[in-house]
Amino acid sequence: MVPPSMCDHEIVLPREPNVPFQVEPVLPEAEHREAELRRADDPPARFLEITAERRPLMKAKGGLSAHRARQVQEFLNQNFSRKLSLAELAAICGLSPYHFVRAFSKTFGVSPHRYILGLRLDFAEKLLADRRMSITDIADLSGFSSQSHFTTAMKKYRNTTPQQVRARQGRSQAGE
Template identity: 55%
Template structure:
């Protein structure tokens, strides 16, 4: 399984905004004052505008500079090993995606039966509404008070990677391979695995491997089978375990949070209040 590389997003200043790195890649909700950026990295990067910006100057793979206005939803893609540069004269809000080349190649192989990925960036200022929807979901996840779900971010990065392959690469006209849904046996294996491993970090790739499906198709098949995406299923398992431990009363609330897979007592409290409309202390007091 690919390792998580924290430096994947280090080319963007920490002050730009909250971020998260998974085995698939990484994402940043970035708000930056007027300035400029040179990007020369071994990973694929894409930026989706979360607010309009005017008079942006940019270049990609050459010294030729383009000036353009970027409306809401405008997407810019910089393939790995291709130098990029941008300059902006007003505050710019974007969702920045980072995808490891190996990760995108694996996705192309599993979904499209292709061994090579050749990205074809769109013209500057191109609006992509589907990429915008994924970017807005990531913004919500990264900027919430609770700690973001790595499984959810990993799922969104997988969906975005597939979107890029379909729309901004040489494989765009390749038909997708038809596959069956999530069988009863596979669903049972996945359930057992999640109930045994809910407290640790879980990736889309490992769940897909158990079901013998590709990552992108697994997300869709799982959601159809269980009526909710994988990250939400895991969250509800954690909440159910926490409720049981609270009722039993043998552990402190902080210990319950740890054993149920939450990062802290405050994380458990905020999540339980959001989804159960009660705090851990209230659940314990009523039993």
């Protein structure tokens, strides 16, 4: 067994029986900028309607319990825009990263990476409606490393580009 001091990538959490587990997010510089750029109608509040579509599969054999699935889902909904590690997510469930990925995939039907990517893309699509925000700022606020990464991911998983989404939203708003 490796001594705890050598496991820098692991999160070691004190566990007491019957004490609820909570992970406090670390606020990077991007989140300070996010607060400044946020509109009055608060995009994260609008984003909550999207998360209802991402329901876990209950009673999936080998998956997460309903309680753990809800904990992970709530954590991801609040922290999807920052850099996340498998060790951090696995710690929420008290599992190793390997077992966490397997259980998460059985419960949600996709890998944790694809799930987080979907949350980021959904959030970015909502932000694209605001023409005052640049695509670079939207990519940053959504958790993508660059505008190029954002555009590539959107093209690969949504078969469209951010500019095309923005144009489509502009046409639909003009038709209303």
